[in-house]
Amino acid sequence: MAYDLELADRLRDLLIAEPDLTEKRMFGGLAFLVGGAMAVAATDDGLLLRVDPEERDQLATDPLAGPWIMRGSELRGWLRIEADASTAAETLEPWLEHAVRAARASR
Known part of the structure; x- marks a missing residue:
């Protein structure tokens, strides 16, 4: 599966100052990891975004947000963002900001 190269470039530009930032191909996209924990990934249809599981339901009310469903199961602590x-x-x-905070907290 291809991913949105231009979106990945935009994410890289926005995250470049983040300490311990690495990139890795994951889930058919390009993931950005903070301290070894995935924070966000550019995919062919938007972002996969790590969020605090306690904030997930509130964040999911945003019109750009939706659940991340993998193998038929909705993953808590993750959202798909239309971008x-x-x-x-x-x-x-x-x-x-949510993604980086959640990735740092997961370590």
């Missing part, structure tokens, strides 16, 4: 290379940085940045 592409044209999504404004002001829209992406708050999602990335």
Whole structure:
């Protein structure tokens, strides 16, 4: 499965100052890991985003957000976010803050 290369570039630009940032191909996309824990991935249809499981339901009320379903099961602590290379940085940045915070907390 291909992923949105331009979206991955945008994520890289927004996350570049994050300490311990690495990239790895995962889940058919390009994942960005913080301290070895996946925070976010660019896929062919948006973002896979790690979130605090306690905040997940509230965050899922955003019109851009939906559940991440894998093998028929909804994964707690993860959301799928509708985004592409044209999504404004002001829209992406708050999602990335949640993702980085959740990735750091998972270690």
